[in-house]
Amino acid sequence: MWTSWTLDPLQLAPIAVLAIAYATRARTLRRRGQPVPAWRIGLFALGIALLFVAVASPIAAIGEEELFSFHMAQHLLIGDLAPLCLLAGLTGPLLRPVLALPGVMRLRVCANPLVAFPVWTANLVLWHVPFLYEAAVTNSGVHALEHVAFFSAGIVLWLPVLETLPAPEWFETGWKLAYIVGVRLVATLIGNVFVWSGSVFYDVYGEGGYLGLSPEGDQSLAGSLMMLEGSLVTVVAIAWLFLRMAQEGEIRQALLERGDDPRAVRRAVRYRRWPTTRDP
Numbered sequence: 001m002w003t004s005w006t007l008d009p010l011q012l013a014p015i016a017v018l019a020i021a022y023a024t025r026a027r028t029l030r031r032r033g034q035p036v037p038a039w040r041i042g043l044f045a046l047g048i049a050l051l052f053v054a055v056a057s058p059i060a061a062i063g064e065e066e067l068f069s070f071h072m073a074q075h076l077l078i079g080d081l082a083p084l085c086l087l088a089g090l091t092g093p094l095l096r097p098v099l100a101l102p103g104v105m106r107l108r109v110c111a112n113p114l115v116a117f118p119v120w121t122a123n124l125v126l127w128h129v130p131f132l133y134e135a136a137v138t139n140s141g142v143h144a145l146e147h148v149a150f151f152s153a154g155i156v157l158w159l160p161v162l163e164t165l166p167a168p169e170w171f172e173t174g175w176k177l178a179y180i181v182g183v184r185l186v187a188t189l190i191g192n193v194f195v196w197s198g199s200v201f202y203d204v205y206g207e208g209g210y211l212g213l214s215p216e217g218d219q220s221l222a223g224s225l226m227m228l229e230g231s232l233v234t235v236v237a238i239a240w241l242f243l244r245m246a247q248e249g250e251i252r253q254a255l256l257e258r259g260d261d262p263r264a265v266r267r268a269v270r271y272r273r274w275p276t277t278r279d280p
Helices: 009-031 038-056 058-065 068-088 092-099 104-111 113-126 130-138 140-162 173-196 215-258 262-270
Strands: none
Touching: 009 038, 009 092, 038 058, 038 068, 058 068, 068 140, 068 215, 092 104, 104 113, 104 140, 113 140, 113 173, 130 140, 140 173, 173 215, 215 262
């Protein structure tokens, strides 16, 4: 099982379409003299690679048949790390053809943290309810729906932070910090339930024994993975946001000292458009 890769066309085709569409648009922009920064291309490629590993590598097979901890690792890739990398790899010019489609801008509501946070939380909680979780493990259709839900919720989760679509004007960097902390508190709470519950939640993993892990140990490992991954992502996100806050503070002070209108300065700093700010 450790050497088995599941090359299911139905799972790999959407990933391939996503990668091809990105590469095609990036090539078009490069020819027009608007190249996508290499670091963004690298992050998007990493997101594609994470999705591929999640659905095709032995992690998927072991998670679906043997260990809850491996299934948790798969969900962390699909529902958190891959969406984060994919969104970080996008730019306005890359998305322009998509944003021009009818109705797409209505999705801007998903970039509102007051929508994104409860949607992500509800998705995370509901899919870990034993009835739904075990249905996903035993039924391929429900399992596919679960993966789509985790990926979609992951996109919604990170939209307000990365602002691939514009978030509300009030959602400044300080609020983003609070949002990240809130998200990780929820994940930590659920992770602790798995670590310290003392009882096995999912009968489908009740036999245990794979890799020498008991069902209780497997469940505890799953909760630990959930908290560890969340902690690492949170540290990186908070460090980035603190650096962003420091930069914004310096720019805000410089623009105010230059005599710019405070309202114009606030909007310029909020949307990081200070090079074009002028006195009204």
